Amino acid sequence: MCRWLAYSGSPILIEELLYKPEHSLIDQSLHARLGVDTTNGDGFGLGWYGANTETPAVFHSIEPAWNDRNLREVAGHVHSPLFLAHIRASTGTAVQQTNCHPFRYGRWLWVHNGLVNDFGRVKRELTLAVDESLYPYMEGSTDSELLFYLALTFGLQEDPEGAVGRMVGFVEEVGRRHGTEHPIQMTVGTTDGESVWAFRYSSEGNSRTLYYSTDLGALRELYPDRPRLREVSEETRVIVSEPLGDLPGVWNEVPESSFGVVREGEDELHPFQPR
């Protein structure tokens, strides 16, 4: 099990979100509350978009996040309008940088919480379905990276919702053919640096938790005396595996079998189903 977080909005110093809130993601690396495991100490990753660079930066480490000094330095000195962070609890694959999220392909980033059940049984067949031109870019050994490359194979860059739907449908079809009742369990965050898509789905209809933050306008009315809420733009949104802080009214659950899109203009929330 893992925990992740996506931020989109006014540029902020990354530590503002990663370290400062009560029950922050870094705190969750040691003491998660809602997940299967309380410890997410098998490495972490941070991907951020900046100015003047074509692709996002990714910072991966096999150390636990809670004590990593380099992560604290980077988070304390880099501003970004859009970033993804992930803390890992391995479900068996090696603890190594190439297994750390977010995975990157071109301008795209991908984080995943969950697993492909009976992965050893289906890994080969799923791997073969990855487009030949994409195959050489896979570097690690996780189910999460493979799901990313399958989604890319199925058209993630042109049609994110459709591609993830086709990816999930394919994984379920292969898994069931190999005798697995509930082939996939996932929350996924993915972005091209402009929009963020967040999916919550599992074959058994009992998915890992996922939350998105309330509209800033509503939050400001709710908490007129919080100056921090005035400093960031109306468009600012955060998506998390597990709520941060303790302000009532801030967090809304992404419903089972749904996906949301965060982008400039109106955000969206829709039902999700495999194709």
Add this chain to the structure above:
Amino acid sequence: MCRWLAYSGSPILIEELLYKPEHSLIDQSLHARLGVDTTNGDGFGLGWYGANTETPAVFHSIEPAWNDRNLREVAGHVHSPLFLAHIRASTGTAVQQTNCHPFRYGRWLWVHNGLVNDFGRVKRELTLAVDESLYPYMEGSTDSELLFYLALTFGLQEDPEGAVGRMVGFVEEVGRRHGTEHPIQMTVGTTDGESVWAFRYSSEGNSRTLYYSTDLGALRELYPDRPRLREVSEETRVIVSEPLGDLPGVWNEVPESSFGVVREGEDELHPFQPR
């Protein structure tokens, strides 16, 4: 906070004790039950005595123990009649190999669970008290290593009980002079490769837990149908921060302000007090 373990007895494959028992030390690295912290993921160490080598081997790593493949390999392929293992939860100092226990000097090993309160305030004065000839051997930045070198300074190699008593007395005197009410909290395991000394003490009289295993003869009577208990010698003893397994009658608490000695012949248990 940390957890540690000492084994003395018939040579065994280290993994027999480190991995196989229910609620093993490796399991405690992720899910400790009795300590201040449930996670001990800030590195670990293993020190063992073998055949034909003058000094014990030490294996230190900054990775969490639960997923460390090299530890599993070493533990699964090395037999030893006497070894110490330690999993670390840093109380602030850096996660680096030179801060991993056991610390070694010549044939001696040392593990510690606890802390020197207000360490930053007294570190310099304590460091100055280390014998000049020993000073260059200190490599890390922990209170635990410093306590070892103070004990060596006060004669650990000739008179372990007296030296640890003088060390604790000195630390308490310096700490109180700097205004600290309860200067030291500790369980300590130390060995010269023949005997193992285990100390339980804290200035406030409320020390970290420590247990020693029951005499093998008594255990065999208690569990006549456990073949494993017949394979090891009468002299075999284990000392742990937290009990392993779930057999009633196996573990006995080291009393508050006490120390024990495990060696060939009769074991000992005595009151301990600073000098």
Add this chain to the structure above:
Amino acid sequence: MCRWLAYSGSPILIEELLYKPEHSLIDQSLHARLGVDTTNGDGFGLGWYGANTETPAVFHSIEPAWNDRNLREVAGHVHSPLFLAHIRASTGTAVQQTNCHPFRYGRWLWVHNGLVNDFGRVKRELTLAVDESLYPYMEGSTDSELLFYLALTFGLQEDPEGAVGRMVGFVEEVGRRHGTEHPIQMTVGTTDGESVWAFRYSSEGNSRTLYYSTDLGALRELYPDRPRLREVSEETRVIVSEPLGDLPGVWNEVPESSFGVVREGEDELHPFQPR
């Protein structure tokens, strides 16, 4: 490029061979003389056979070998009658433990120096040829590990020479079909814990160097005043990428396109060709 070493003979403390000779393998990690690169600092590995354990131990690290304290501890405290050591200079794939040699499958170990040319072009096709039952055991991303699993697929455990011949033939066929003139470059050491096979081959007929040590009886006659040569058995042999020490008469080149077998009884040296 990489450097490796295999030892078979009387049980010795591993450091005797790994650290003590002049121009030892550890020294070669910083200052190799014969290879393409002078530095082999992208991780290392050690695999050894011991007593009372079914499979060999493997110790892998991503640190340079020259400064690794754990390697020195293990090498200084473990005796073994048969071990393989490898220092890595990555040809592009990630520096991670799952890419460190020796690779292990059951009782077998495998080390490789060299590369599959244009690996990105042929990786997918080569991977597909790995037996489905072996596929899940591949954990890394190197050409070296893939060559091992191809050799296993082609029968390494029953017929080492034939299997490596078929593996090389297959890699050359696939490579040439993809337009690569010289598909493979290799020295390979592999063992089942009883015999050691060493192969030297490259498609271009210009292979990486490989040497084997002279028969102990001859060496003793040559150097009657070296007591160390009397301590090890007649059967003792060492195979290395690059000669150790500086005694004339100790090292013999494995000829281009050849393979040798070291085992109890008579050793063998034969021509090698792809099948």
Add this chain to the structure above:
Amino acid sequence: MCRWLAYSGSPILIEELLYKPEHSLIDQSLHARLGVDTTNGDGFGLGWYGANTETPAVFHSIEPAWNDRNLREVAGHVHSPLFLAHIRASTGTAVQQTNCHPFRYGRWLWVHNGLVNDFGRVKRELTLAVDESLYPYMEGSTDSELLFYLALTFGLQEDPEGAVGRMVGFVEEVGRRHGTEHPIQMTVGTTDGESVWAFRYSSEGNSRTLYYSTDLGALRELYPDRPRLREVSEETRVIVSEPLGDLPGVWNEVPESSFGVVREGEDELHPFQPR
């Protein structure tokens, strides 16, 4: 031995200087030309000043710089007007993050190439001379960090030249008292985020190399067809252990026993001597 680099001028993407020049610092980690060692693979560090943050960021790693993916990511996505980078070849102390340069205290950074001779002999006495209020901030075990804290003790923040002079004088006095003929060997770079001071000195008068870049105006006249030279400000300067690139006229040696100051306005170069 080590290599280091300091940049001060128009904000640039750090990789422009760290990776892109021929014979870049990263290249020197594997193949240094002018130093005692050709490999500087015992960790590295990068310290940079950015916008809106009070203290500089420091990124330290124990991996060799040449293959470190996180360093490449940070260098490829962070712009800075002033940064220091350092690659390390340990002279014996442990390879750990707390031994990586640059060292930081408040707004100050410090890098060092060289060593204190017979460090084990004088370490205790030098350590005792560090101001009590500074003592707790020392985290590592190197001579380099200790020189920094001695310089801070002697007034680095108010009078850099005088403080470094007094620090060197003190180290020489202590060393000679302990029978060391040539107590110190150093090039040092230090900065408060506005000026950069660079010192070249050794007790034996045979110091490690140090170079500074020619005035930009002169360089532009020399190379009128190099557009890159027009993009950065007149004030831009680089100081290096070993020249980058191969343009004649770019690099000037800092003379033996000298120090330079780079800051807005006129740069300075003066003789240096211990006090």
